[in-house]
Amino acid sequence: MRQNFKGIVVSSGLMNKTVKVKVIRKVLHPKVHKLITLHKNYLVHDEGSVCxxxxxxxxxACRPLSARKRFAVAEILQKAKISQDTIDQANHLTPSK
Incomplete structure (x- = not known):
């Protein structure tokens, strides 16, 4: 079975067929016994550039595709929701006739 992670796309469109995905995990600290949030960014292959x-x-996980790409997007679980504030800002920036 291949290694699987769930993560959020934090950067797309800067590199061709590549996105940066942040994977967040929680780990129990061995001495303090509190949950610690750890994250790691992965460069991930996005064949259709749809993310x-x-x-x-x-x-x-997949075969090495480049010096730093070892993962590929298996599926999109949830599309990003565009907030109404972002739409309002975009409308405000466009000149009205």
Whole structure:
């Protein structure tokens, strides 16, 4: 079975067929016995360049595709929701006739 993670796309469109995915995990500290939030960013292959910032994706280990890419997007679990504030800001920036 291949290694699987769930993460959020934090950067897309800067590199061709590549997105950066942040994987967050919680670990119990051995001495303090508190949950600690750890995160790691992975460069992930996105064949169709369909992932956008904020998408929740499942990534899967694959053969090395480049010096730093070892994962590929298996599926998009949830598309990013565009907030109304973002739409209002975009409408405010466009000149009205």
């Amino acid at each position: 956008k910032n904020g998408d929740l994706v499942r990534i899967e």
